[in-house]
Amino acid sequence: MNRARALLITLTVAALAAVVPAASADPGSGPPTITINNPQDGSVLYVDGHGPLDFSCAPGAAPIASCSADHEEIDYSEGEHAITVTAEDTAGVVATKTVHYRVAKHPQTVAFTTDPPEGATWGRFPYFAEATASSGLKATISVDPASTGCAGEAAEADPFVAISFPHPGTCIIHADQAGTDTVAPAPRVTQTFEVGKLKSYVSTTKASKGLLGLTPTTFRAEVDADTFFGPGQVVSGYPGATVTFSVGGKKMCSAKSVVVGTDGPFTVTAVATCKATIGLGHALRNSYVASFAGDDLYLPSSATGKLQ
Template identity: 40%
Template structure:
């Protein structure tokens, strides 16, 4: 009896085709994540907060792959913010940008890492800079009530704003803006500020307010580049 043909036949009987799943293109790349490591400017003077003295911000970040994080910015209005390559005072570095802003609004910082032959692209991370308007300030002058509230009361106020002045912050008048004078929650009259930021108007406040009101409010609703403001002033 010849065994060789029998063994060959037996072995052939147990050999079955095996399908091996091959990874699709890119499936074998390593994952990576990115983190923005710098804090966005915040606070009342956000429009003037600055890293390098020029009203700007240099975002930084890291990736778990060690690859450089790339930054860009967007905003609803191009005037809110824009960016230029590199960081001021530093050697050119891949991905680094300097962000500048010059009007109120939301500036969105985008951090990405596209990956390479070894690492897959990271999920984008964003950061928002809430750029505030210039800070305004209003001062009301004491007002003498018109007799019995039937005679007009003369209201006066001065509106000013904080603004960038060289390396610091200056303060100056705001002309051409409307301020409103109110007593007990009721608007009495409004006036437009002159070149010196001064506004005045007259209005009879009525007997009831003449008897009970001790203060009045002067308010400014704000503008495209200015924050709103209000103050309470005593009658005197």
């Protein structure tokens, strides 16, 4: 009896097993997982770079049937790019993943390695400007066309570029590096500074004011100015400077300085002379002022002389 019952139970279980199917994966859930190692999303690559496209697909609820990318390799041409990987499992579930990346030239910077001269004045010896680029390429130094106080031909800093100062004004110097097929142009850097005028000097001599100021008085003043001879600076007479002579604040006369002699191989003497009647109102004055108002090249100067 027990053996019969056991046989019946065995047959019943087998029949149920044949009727109830085994559990299966739901094709609507658990899609494949995609991993892209190279290039990574949002990355910046360089035009001379190299490396394989690296991605993989992992199964979700069903095994992977296919895993492929829309590009066979990484595009290293300059610009914006995208790569999409598609995975499909045996249940027909499809997953995609896209990465975006940018390919660029290597960046570089350029910098001056010399400082502008302090208190620069026109006529002085050149400023030897130097600059280097972080890429190791040679930097180019140039004078901006808007500069009024300096001049120089654009050239590679190898190791420097000579900047001259032919006139007072503003000096604007640029350093650049144009780049190559693989290196981007460097952002321009600029040095801006002022080139000043040179000093002038007025010296006077005694002047006779005449009888009661009614006879002409001869005024005389020497005009000198800084100048350069080679790398050195000298003071020499400055011809062509207009000197105004005044007594008690009233202009008496004016004259331009002229060369009246030499003071050696490198300097001259320049004197301005004029005559005027100072009048009774200034007959009691015992001094006069000789002044040079300055010009495009030289700063103004003045001196007080004696009236006797």
